[in-house]
Amino acid sequence: MKVNCPICSKAVVWSTDSEYRPFCSKKCQLIDLGEWAGEERKIATAAEPKTPATPMDIEEIEAMLSQQPDDFFKH
Template sequence: MQLAVKPRKVACPGCGETTVYSTSNAYRPFCSERCKLMDLGDWATEKFRIPDATPPDLQDAE
């Protein structure tokens, strides 16, 4: 006897809509291609950045 597995649902990082997180969703963790591309655009325009904790090199200032 197999138990029915409920699909895992998560909030889309783009719009907050509930979406299925499984291989059947080609855009996971996003709900749609639109949300996926908007997130990519935010990274491309540097709206999202990974902070650099390295201090600037003093030789570059000269």
């Protein structure tokens, strides 16, 4: 049985001798892992703008505390 390397499309014999199957070589396997890691980085970067709200959170907490009645702090 043969498969084609997903990176370079070279025919790879599917057997225990083909250590890097479905890739033809360690190089193609590493290229694939690198592309996968690149995707992970893209997702991480895209998620970053979702959490710039720390100054807002402090303002919200201060506003909340200032709205509490005085006896809230006495209990």
